[in-house]
Amino acid sequence: MAKNGDIERTEFALPDDAPRAAGLGEGAAGKPPVRNPDLDARTTSEEQDVETSLRPKSLTEFIGQKKVRQQLDLVLSGARARNVAPDHVLLAGPPGLGKTTMAMIIAQELGSSLRMTSGPALERAGDLAAMLSNLMEGDVLFIDEIHRMARPAEEMLYMAMEDFRIDVIVGKGPGATSIPIEIAPFTLVGATTRSGMLTGPLRDRFGFTAQMEFYETEDLTRVVMRTAGILNMNLSADAAAEIASRSRGTPRIANRLLRRVRDFADVYAGGVIDVKVAQSALVVFDVDEQGLDRLDRAVLDSLVRGHGGGPVGVSTLALAVGEEPSTVEEVCEPYLVRAGMVARTPRGRVATAQAWRHAGLIPPDNAPGL
Structure with a gap:
């Protein structure tokens, strides 16, 4: 069976042949490297139910983000002591760090109901007005990707956040009438992956802003062990x-x-997962020791081997790997920069000494990071 050499390699790119599958920039012949969806921090509809079962239910259960947990605990404890709704909370940070989970915990800690929506879903002011008018006193309203709200809805939110009141326009033209509607005191929790895109008036109305940081390996190890315990993994x-x-x-x-x-x-x-099994599995799924996938490695390969370490523009890199410039700039580049492998300069992207070493090459004397 499987006399064809290509088929043979495909069938057994597993424990023994796995190291070959992790080669820098390696992909199928004649095809551009594809993005590994397992390394995309955005959630998918298929895994929402799984994530719900894994979410911690309180601040004490939440792993990592120590400073944010301490600050948020003070905000919530002070509000409970005064028997008032806490200030509005803005959670900012890259996707996958626990902003939605933190919003659920806020409602849990306050003993309140949580109403959830997203910025793109609020296209008209009427959409927001209907949601705000149905809030009960002390409820928590969570708006994910709040920076993507439509401007009319955002402007209505200003008055709701400050005065717990909204004005609804009835009628059209000269006969239009503004009807003020009082709404119950509530706490807005907004989440954004791009805090720089928030307008100043909206950002200023949040009483507490929490900046979620990337996790250290030690905290992530605890997250993995906790998940393994919930899912009964060995x-x-x-x-x-x-x-x-x-x-x-x-x-x-x-x-x-x-x-x-x-x-x-x-x-x-x-079903037994030891370190060798984990290493073999991660190689099969194209995740190397630095957390890079095939597309990441292809970008580095083009930068280091194809352009001598740069500087080179992002459009040229995208063309070299057969991807859109936006994909390289928004998906690959942020992690490569954070990992210290790519430096952004006015003239273009430059490979650092770490990128050269990751490619198995000796970095030149002028490589950043030496």
Whole structure:
């Protein structure tokens, strides 16, 4: 069976041949490298139910974000002591760090109901007015991606946040009448992955802003071990650390990679996940030691080998790997910059000494980071 060499390699790019699958920039012949969806920190509809079962229910259960937890605990404790609704809270940070979970915890800590929506869903002021008028006293309203709200809805939100009142326009033309509607005191929790896109008036109306940071490997290891316990996985501490170290500092990615490792272990290791099984599984799924996938490595390969380390424009890099410039700039580049492998300069992108070493080459004397 499988006499064709290509088919043979495809069937067994598993434990023995797995190291070859992790080559820098390697992809199918004649095809551009594809983005690994397991390393996308944005959530998908298929995993929402799984994520719900894994979410912590209180601040004490929440792992990581120590400073944010301490600050938020003070805000909520002070509000409970005064028996008032807490100030509005803005949660800012990259996707996958726990902003939605934190909003759920805020409602849980306050013993209140949580109403959830998203910025893109609020296209008209009437959409927001209907939601605000149905709030009960002390409710928590969570708006995800709040920076993407339509301007009419955002302007209505200003008065609701400050005065707990909205004005509804009835009629058209000269006969239009503004009817003020009082709304119950509530707490708005807004989440944004791009705080710079928030307008000044909206940002200023939040009483507390929490900046969510990427996780350290130690905290991510605890997240992986907790998830493994909830899902009844046979996972060693070393394997958890290995998965955490390749998760780009993001709990959502860590949990997603853990589920892929579990799939591998169920098929090839009897469900037992040790560090060797984890390493083999992650190679199969194109995740290397630094958390880079094929597209990331292809970008580095083009920058280092194809353009001598740069500087080179993002459009040229995108053309070299067969991707859109927006994909390279918004998906690959942020992590490569944060990992210290790419530097952004006025003239273009430059490979750092770490990128050269990751490619198995000796960095030149003028490489950043030497």
